[in-house]
Amino acid sequence: MIRKPSANLDLLRAVAVLLVLTQHLFNRLVVPRNSASSLPPIGTFGVFLFFVHTCLVLMYSMERSRLDGVPLTLNFYVRRIFRIYPLSILAVLTAVALHLDSVNGVPGLSHVEAVNSGRIVSNLLLVQNLIRPGSIINVLWSLPLEVQMYVFLPILFLWARSKRSAAPLGILWLVSVAIAALHARLLAMGGFHFAGRLSLLQYVPCFLPGIMAFMRGQAARIRSFLWLPFILLLTLAYAIAPSGPTGWMLCLLLGLAIPYFEEIQTGWLRWTAHKIATYSYGIYLSHQFCIWLVADPLSSCTWWIKGPLLAILLIAIPIGLYYAIEKPMITVGADLAERLSVRRVMPAGVQS
Numbered sequence: 212m213i214r215k216p217s218a219n220l221d222l223l224r225a226v227a228v229l230l231v232l233t234q235h236l237f238n239r240l241v242v243p244r245n246s247a248s249s250l251p252p253i254g255t256f257g258v259f260l261f262f263v264h265t266c267l268v269l270m271y272s273m274e275r276s277r278l279d280g281v282p283l284t285l286n287f288y289v290r291r292i293f294r295i296y297p298l299s300i301l302a303v304l305t306a307v308a309l310h311l312d313s314v315n316g317v318p319g320l321s322h323v324e325a326v327n328s329g330r331i332v333s334n335l336l337l338v339q340n341l342i343r344p345g346s347i348i349n350v351l352w353s354l355p356l357e358v359q360m361y362v363f364l365p366i367l368f369l370w371a372r373s374k375r376s377a378a379p380l381g382i383l384w385l386v387s388v389a390i391a392a393l394h395a396r397l398l399a400m401g402g403f404h405f406a407g408r409l410s411l412l413q414y415v416p417c418f419l420p421g422i423m424a425f426m427r428g429q430a431a432r433i434r435s436f437l438w439l440p441f442i443l444l445l446t447l448a449y450a451i452a453p454s455g456p457t458g459w460m461l462c463l464l465l466g467l468a469i470p471y472f473e474e475i476q477t478g479w480l481r482w483t484a485h486k487i488a489t490y491s492y493g494i495y496l497s498h499q500f501c502i503w504l505v506a507d508p509l510s511s512c513t514w515w516i517k518g519p520l521l522a523i524l525l526i527a528i529p530i531g532l533y534y535a536i537e538k539p540m541i542t543v544g545a546d547l548a549e550r551l552s553v554r555r556v557m558p559a560g561v562q563s
Contacts, residue, residue, distance in 0.1 A: 218474055218481040219438055223264050225487035226442050228494050230257030231350065232525070238318040239502050249318070251450035258353045259417045259449075259458045260442070263465050265357060266364070266421025273368045274425075278552055284365040286552040291361050293544025296337070297536050299354055302496040303334045306347050311503065313349040320348065320503040340410045348499055359411045360418050367422055377426040380419065387415040388459055395455060416459035420466020427470045435473040439480075492537060493529030501525050 234254030242249055269287075278286055306312065311320040312330075326347060333339040334347045340355045371380060391413050397406040445461045475481060487494070501524040505517040 218476075218484060219435070219469070219472055220264060220268060221488040222439060222475060222480070222484040223260055223442060223469075224491050225484045226439070226446075227257040227260035227264065228487065228491040230254055230260070230446060231495060232498050235319060235350075235499060235502060239506050242318075252453045253446055253450055255453070256446055256449040256458065256461070259414075259462050260465070261353065262357070262360075262414060262417040263421045263424070263462050263469075266360075266418045267424045267466075267469065268421075269361075269364055270368055270371070270422060270425035273365065274372075276552075279369070282552040283369070286548040287365050288361070289548040289551060290541075290544045291358075293540045293547070294537075295354065295358060297540040298492060298496055298532060299337060299351065300335055301532075301536060302348055302351070302500075303331065305500065307331055309500075311500075312347050313345070313499075318349075319499045319506070322507065341408050343407060348496070350495055350499060356411050356414050360415070371422055371426050374426065377423055380423055380426060384416060384419045384423070384463065387412075387419060388456075391416055391455065391459065413455060417462040420462045423463075423466040424469040427467070430470050431473040433468075433472045435475040436477075438472045438475055441468065441472070490529040490533050493532035494525070497528045497532060498525060501528065 231254040234250050234252065234257075237250045269291075272290075273283060273287060276283060276286055306320065307326050310323055310325065312323045312326050313320060314323060315321050327344065329342075330339070330344040330347055333342050333344050334351060337351070337355045337358050339346050339351070340359075346352045374380070394406060394409060394412040442465075445465060449457055449461055475484075501521055504524070505512075505521045509517055509520070
């Protein structure tokens, strides 16, 4: 069965990006500078929600393609490259042009004399976790993990599609948890420099529950009005006990629960969630620039000016980025992927 777009998944993605935004707004604009206080890491949990969501919707995407083997893999990789890289490259180049970096102990972007060339290249390629020069824009830390997980997703999709039971995937999740726990132990011990370059291992238990949700299919038994409270309850649980193991377990609970919720039907909530989800990638990459603008260059202005300006920028910039860059590049990627996939599956004698 080919799944239709889901308002529940739109709401999950919307909550995820709003958690990230809320934490960064609070930590930069509400908490006094040099203060030890901050919000619990709800933004980190927002990224975990993204990981579950991403795996699930990409499973649906590969299912809709009706491709297999090499054509499926090629189609998937081309689409993802055009989906992820154009906006991330623009964000990195903008930060470099403005002499901004996530350094100096500031929770977000701040002015620097120059950005190291190694950091620029690694951030453009989204490999900064592998060669460890750090993220220029702090939210970029999650994108290399997604890109590296993409390497395995077509394989996992083909494997999951061939299974009648989700039990083997549950075993795989337990193995991933054991590996992540061992990896965390090696990091804590120190001396294992290679371990720091394998940060993806810490988040595989957050990705796999999205595939579990895909395999379980739809079995809606829980009323839709409980979906948002359920997500917020998971967030509260992580805020109370923020840790890797807590995140792994909550992601597992989310993945197992997704198929059991009825689709939300409230019109205004569906519309709002869909709009935020549509522009969420732009929100994710641009909000630190908006916060920097009011926190540094406009720091002397009154909040009667900064507040409305910040709100306008947080809304207008992601919308502009979506229609100017995201959507056109998604279309280009989809067209290229389809052409390459068709060429791969055509008989040799038919190709021109």
